[in-house]
Amino acid sequence: MDLSAINPILLVASLMVAATPILLAAVGELVAEKAGVLNLGVEGMMITGAICGFAIAVETGSPVMGFLAAAIGGALLSLIFGVLTQYLLSNQVATGLALTLFGLGFSSLIGQGYIGIKPPSTEKLDIPLLSDIPVLGPILFNHDLMVYVALALVAAVWAVLKFTRTGLILRAVGENHDAAHALGYKVVRVRLLAIMFGGGCAGLGGAYLSLIRVPQWTEGMTAGAGWIALAIVVFGSWRAGRVLLGAYLFGGVTVLQLNLQAAGMAIPVEYLSMSPYLITIAVLVIMSADKSRAALSAPACLGRVFHASS
Amino acid sequence: MIRLERRPSPSRFWTALTPVLAVVATMIAGGVMFAALGKDPFEAIRTIFWDPIFNEQFAAFSRPQLLVKAAPLILIAIGLSLGFRAGVWNIGAEGQYIMGAICGAGVGLAFYPAESFVIFPLMVIAGGLGGFLWAMIPGVLRVAFRTNEILVSLLLVYVAEFMLASMSLGLLRNPEGAGFPGSRNLKAYPSAHNAELIAGTGMHWGVVAAFVAVIFAYVLLSRHMLGFQIKLAGQAPRAARFGGVNPSRLILFCLGISGILAGAAGLFEVSGPAGQISIDFNVGYGFTAIIVAFLGRLNPIGILLAGLLMALTYIGGELAQFMLGVPAAAIQAFQGMLLFFLLAVDVLSNFRIRIGRREVV
Amino acid sequence: MKRRTILTGAIAALGLATGAALADGHAKTKVGFVYVGPVGDGGWTYEHDQGRLAVEAEFHDKVETIYQESVPEGSDAERVITQMALSGADIIFTTSFGYMDPTNAVAAKFPNVKFEHATGYKRNTPNVSTYSARFYEGRAVQGHIAGKMTKTNKIGYIASFPIPEVIRGINAAYIHAKKVNPDVEFSVVWAYTWFDPAKEADAATALIEQGADVILQHTDSTAPLAAAEKAGGVIGFGQASDMAEYSPSPRVSSIIDNWAPYYIARVKAVMDGTWESVDTWDGIAPGMVKIGEITDAVPADVKAEALAMRDQMAAGTYHPFTGPLKKQDGSDWLADGEVADDGTLAGMNFYVEGLTGDIPN
Incomplete structure (x- = not known):
């Protein structure tokens, strides 16, 4: 065993990359859930974003166009969910799962012509001077653009939810849709926009996998990342900052366990492989056991059907 | 202006008609998709919905298979539906299913090669217990530390999958299997084999258990105090608390019962249709069962029908794949569409559609 | 529980009928493939499917190939293989280790259909071959x-x-x-x-x-x-x-x-009536x-x-x-x-x- 082979700086840098797809998807789902919508279709939207982004990036030769298309693709798919749950008042849990099923199938159908192709590469930013700073340089200033986009999104979502009127309306709709409706807010419209934002973010997360992190297109390539994103939102107790923490914790343990394996750590591999899941649970238990922290609970109207009966 | 007006109680007429409407709508939308893929839409639809039951070449085999495929879905969905009604979100039935299979098969294999009629009942108990204990982890954490059960039950699925891989490669590996992964085949071990009870009918103990569970849930919900409490806790949590419902006990009960049923489903599957513990033993029944539960509107009879319908699309989808060369992905998308339509038309049974201006009250 | 799973008369008769058709020298040899992943996985299943396409290219209208992708190794495999045999396949390639027991179980029911199982070691009946690559x-x-x-x-x-x-x-x-x-x-x-x-x-x-x-x-x-x-x-x-x-x-x-040469040779053997059960473990030499x-x-x-x-x-x-x-x-x-x-x-x-x-x- 040679633990000195693990370079902590590189470790942090790669956990940021590893966590980015789940972070993107989770921050989108956070907004949807804040508005009171539980969309279990994240996996389906991610994989749809993965193929839309891949296909457009290959056709246009531009990764930026790819990411744009991924966000649009994810948002369009989420619109199916939005129409079903908001206008036809269907059950959100079942509709979300159906969306995952549909998204997995639909993406493979689109993707049939894109197997074994290499997408145009996305350059690292490599900010001059800054990336040369020891320790901080490689961690903070030597990534591709999407890593920063994801971080900026988290910050933006945090700020909007906390400081703006939009955020207030969104939270009001999620906490008590009847009261929000009585105050004259368009509950359905707010939720629809939140759902589409969630879909767009999930699409970006998927495209990050297919265009940067892997990069290739293969059926089912998200391999459960959407489910982890859902868990991270719960883990973050519906707060943007904690979602970031959760995504980096999960990504970090995943990367660390592979590094420990590579260094020949004498812990049975099965336990190392389980560790990201177990540690996430353990941290959540510790956080939720601390009773001094108020209200870890979900938005009060999460998953409930809204119908303006008055 | 179109708007919806809630019916005082769900319309019986529409409740019966909406599934038919949804299936017809799916046939049309799916037909368009199949046509776009260059397949004959009429043949594809017929293969999916008709051939598994009536095609003379397959039906004698495929029809009983509907029961085999539907049984675990129904069994798990019944357990989940109780929790969903009470607002207890067990998303991790897949993990409980796996642990039930591991524990149940483990007990059976521990007796190998002894033959006795007590072995199979012991396996069933161990299977239920395995699922129960796995479900108790989110249950106890929720009750003791208020930890969200969605997250814990979901993440434990992945942990269970690693346990499964570890078991098929280690403890439960077939010692005569030349180092290959996977346990002994329980089909070749009569005392542990969950065989067909009547040959050619597909009926095995898991199917029987599924039917029993449907009846049990029906009686519980319509006749029993606990059923009332479950419904109350879901619809009006505060009222339930004042009405003397102990929320902790209810959470543990709901998670426990869904864990037991999911674990038992895993055991019936591993000792019957699957035959052995292997790395890829689980195929997502725990997740599909969530859809089945809601498709059946959390109603035991509805779940029975929804489970059979899902099984039909699986088996019909298999036939369509190799008979017509329809890609598996198209079948998946088709199933997704069917679910969308089924969920969408539900609105008709609970609401009246009014066209025109809103009248002033 | 001591009952051996036996076939209904109908299925056995059909099994014999499909086999008999080959002896008649019907026009097309039907070749089935069961894949563990999607054909678009770009790896294991993709290469098996390339082999299938090579069989089609070699024999043109003398063969008909059918396939089913993403077949889980658990309980679904046996049903899928059985349905394929019922559909009149003359030879079926099952391309993953986990299909070993299901393949042998189905082979026992369809003595006139040839089965080829990749990467396994069980050949319980004379109509099963195994093949793998070094x-x-x-x-x-x-x-x-x-x-x-x-x-x-x-x-x-x-x-x-x-x-x-x-x-x-x-x-x-x-x-x-x-x-x-x-x-x-x-x-x-x-x-x-x-x-x-x-x-x-x-x-x-x-x-x-x-x-x-x-x-x-x-x-x-x-x-x-x-x-x-x-x-x-x-x-x-x-x-x-x-x-x-x-x-x-x-x-x-x-x-x-590169499975193509093997698949072509084995299909040819079925056409010529020279097929027999073998255990093939080929490396670089035969390609x-x-x-x-x-x-x-x-x-x-x-x-x-x-x-x-x-x-x-x-x-x-x-x-x-x-x-x-x-x-x-x-x-x-x-x-x-x-x-x-x-x-x-x-x-x-x-x-x-x-x-x-x-x-x-």
């Missing part, structure tokens, strides 16, 4: 190139599951890397998956960051190659398919599964394992040595597991000049001397 021959060539090319003397190996097939590959690569570079070290990461691109990318990155400059992989996606390209100065190899989109570097060569083009990123002399080794294996004059070899614990395995027997290779569950770390379980 991928370790390709691994030996990779090991040679890896040992010559590494500058850090550290080679990363992304393994899937600890099963004989994978362990054999690690040993073969290590022996030949060590032979040309005594200082070489292997770090093995067990991904516990055949296919999870994101995890494969993370594993490759972890290995590279710890100083590995050659990555060998026994998982199916191109993610490790992409990670190698991103890191720069690191090389890797294509797995299962050529992965030529990453040549000339980081992909310097590849192991290609079941192919070494993808070695690119110019590899120095000419190394390339020449690698090709020479490939040719020796093809000619049967060299076996990658030739003594003297010791096991990891230092005990003797093969004496000088002794060649490993197929039985030991098939069930290989130990590392050779020099490899560090433990095999899980």
